[in-house]
Amino acid sequence: MGYLSCNAESAISTCDSYTFSKNKKKHPISNPQNKQFKIRDFCFADLKTATNGFSHTNFLGKGSHGSVYRGVLDDGALIAAVKRTTNHHTIGLGQCTTSIASPAENEIETLSRVRSPRLVNLLGFGSDPIDGRKLIVVEYMPNGSLYDLLHKNETRPPGLARRVKIAVQVAKAVHHLHSSNPPVIHRDIKSSNVLFDGKWNARLGDFGLALRGHVEDVKIQCTPPAGTLGYLDPCYLAPGDLSAKSDVFSFGILLLEILSGRNAIDLKYSPPSVVDWAAPFIRSGEYAEIFDPNIEISSDNSGVRQLAVLAARCVKSTAEKRPGMAEVVQCLITAGKRITSLVLGRRRVRRTPPPSIKYEPLNESTETVKASRASSRRTRKVSGATSVPLKTKSNGPDCLKSRHAARSKSIGSVLDIKAAPLDSGLGRRRGGGQGLGVKGSMVTMNRSKSTGELRGTGLVHKRNGGIVLQMIRNPNVRELESSKLLVKFR
Numbered sequence: 001m002g003y004l005s006c007n008a009e010s011a012i013s014t015c016d017s018y019t020f021s022k023n024k025k026k027h028p029i030s031n032p033q034n035k036q037f038k039i040r041d042f043c044f045a046d047l048k049t050a051t052n053g054f055s056h057t058n059f060l061g062k063g064s065h066g067s068v069y070r071g072v073l074d075d076g077a078l079i080a081a082v083k084r085t086t087n088h089h090t091i092g093l094g095q096c097t098t099s100i101a102s103p104a105e106n107e108i109e110t111l112s113r114v115r116s117p118r119l120v121n122l123l124g125f126g127s128d129p130i131d132g133r134k135l136i137v138v139e140y141m142p143n144g145s146l147y148d149l150l151h152k153n154e155t156r157p158p159g160l161a162r163r164v165k166i167a168v169q170v171a172k173a174v175h176h177l178h179s180s181n182p183p184v185i186h187r188d189i190k191s192s193n194v195l196f197d198g199k200w201n202a203r204l205g206d207f208g209l210a211l212r213g214h215v216e217d218v219k220i221q222c223t224p225p226a227g228t229l230g231y232l233d234p235c236y237l238a239p240g241d242l243s244a245k246s247d248v249f250s251f252g253i254l255l256l257e258i259l260s261g262r263n264a265i266d267l268k269y270s271p272p273s274v275v276d277w278a279a280p281f282i283r284s285g286e287y288a289e290i291f292d293p294n295i296e297i298s299s300d301n302s303g304v305r306q307l308a309v310l311a312a313r314c315v316k317s318t319a320e321k322r323p324g325m326a327e328v329v330q331c332l333i334t335a336g337k338r339i340t341s342l343v344l345g346r347r348r349v350r351r352t353p354p355p356s357i358k359y360e361p362l363n364e365s366t367e368t369v370k371a372s373r374a375s376s377r378r379t380r381k382v383s384g385a386t387s388v389p390l391k392t393k394s395n396g397p398d399c400l401k402s403r404h405a406a407r408s409k410s411i412g413s414v415l416d417i418k419a420a421p422l423d424s425g426l427g428r429r430r431g432g433g434q435g436l437g438v439k440g441s442m443v444t445m446n447r448s449k450s451t452g453e454l455r456g457t458g459l460v461h462k463r464n465g466g467i468v469l470q471m472i473r474n475p476n477v478r479e480l481e482s483s484k485l486l487v488k489f490r
């Protein structure tokens with residue numbers, strides 16, 4: 001994808017203290033945040049040998065500013081990625097004043113000042129003695145990019161817990177940049193710039209467009225907007241519009257991409273923009289709709305709602321209304337915990353058979369009922385409705401007789417459902433349920449101890465060959481979210 005940037009060759013540089021200076025690179029740069037680490041000035045011949053003469057076999061990929069090669073250095077002790085830039089074009093840094101910074105120079109300058117286990121860190125640099133083109137040597141990421149994982153993964157798509165873990169790691173990377181002094185605004189957060197290290201931890205890379213400095217600094221005030229289409233903050237139209245919140249917007253797009261598995265701009269969808277596509281679902285509370293249909297999710301999990309709402313907040317059209325990255329990190333961690341606890345719950349349920357639950361249908365014969373929720377897209381769509389179909393394995397007319405008012409595997413825990421005829425002494429009909437015109441059974445629900453939250457009363461109905469559980473308003477349960485069945489109370 002191309003950059004929206006003003007790469008004016010005539011750009012002139014500022015004399016601000018952060019601009020990369022040719023004089024500085026003669027000697028290794030010590031990193032102020034990690035005094036131990038020295039940025040190395042590699043000899044071109046060594047980099048050429050390390051990459052087998054920039055051969056095809058060492059080729060890792062090509063970006064807008066150059067090709068990347070795997071390099072073996074220090075007699076095999078160091079494996080690095082060597083980015084060989086293809087041209088001298090500038091990223092418009094410092095167009096108000098006097099020097100030209102290429103993306104490579106900018107990347108070296110920025111990365112030599114920040115260092116984190118969440119970033120693809122700079123190891124050193126070099127330059128081609130013939131044409132002076134820069135070579136950037138960074139940590140080698142052997143497991144590809146997040147873009148590949150999400151969009152080119154032919155095997156199993158990553159599950160929700162893993163996606164959230166990745167989102168947390170990227171959010172921490174961005175937070176680290178924003179909280180550096182002076183702050184760094186990445187300006188190009190996207191899935192192809194998130195790479196996986198040897199332990200499959202996500203790292204943020206490609207600092208070609210990054211800006212280091214305070215927003216009021218001359219350099220930032222003079223640098224034209226740049227970024228990748230689809231991720232670019234719509235508020236960022238002029239240099240003076242730039243703030244850390246532009247990164248928050250791009251991160252929000254990335255989060256939507258991670259959750260949905262669709263591209264930031266995807267012509268297979270209508271509308272093609274992931275924001276335009278996801279926003280109506282989130283606005284109407286149909287959070288589950290924005291999640292990748294290839295992964296198991298529990299639409300009634302509060303973590304799911306939290307993720308969707310967080311993504312929506314990050315991509316708000318007003319920059320000031322977007323959260324800061326510290327809040328984003330916290331929110332993702334909380335959501336991740338909720339999701340992980342559910343996954344653990346599900347595993348537990350798989351190992352131990354669910355307890356039998358007494359079910360007393362209208363004919364007063366006692367049946368055992370297991371609670372589950374349908375995981376179909378159709379069912380998720382009903383999340384905003386008054387009642388939720390509880391899909392049973394049998395969809396036939398006899399499904400009421402089938403063992404349960406079921407819950408999908410994705411929910412992970414079992415609901416105790418005790419049902420009794422309306423006219424039995426077990427429950428008293430209150431308010432809801434009158435309009436369905438189907439004689440139902442009164443049920444009381446208690447969530448299993450492992451995850452315990454749901455309590456309420458409802459009606460079981462036979463409808464369209466399936467079972468419908470209609471919850472009746474429980475004055476003690478105020479929030480829809482309290483229900484683990486995504487039932488909207490009347």
Ligand SMILES: Nc1ncnc2c1ncn2[C@@H]1O[C@H](COP(=O)(O)OP(=O)(O)OP(=O)(O)O)[C@@H](O)[C@H]1O
Pocket residue numbers: 001002060061062063064065066067068081083120138139140141142144145188192193195205206
């Ligand atoms: N540190 C690295 N380790 C391993 N592979 C890398 C590394 N850095 C980049 N690559 C590979 O090289 C490719 C090109 O990377 P580069 O950062 O130049 O461009 P990009 O991010 O894909 O695109 P653009 O330049 O348009 O942002 C990437 O797709 C990635 O697969």
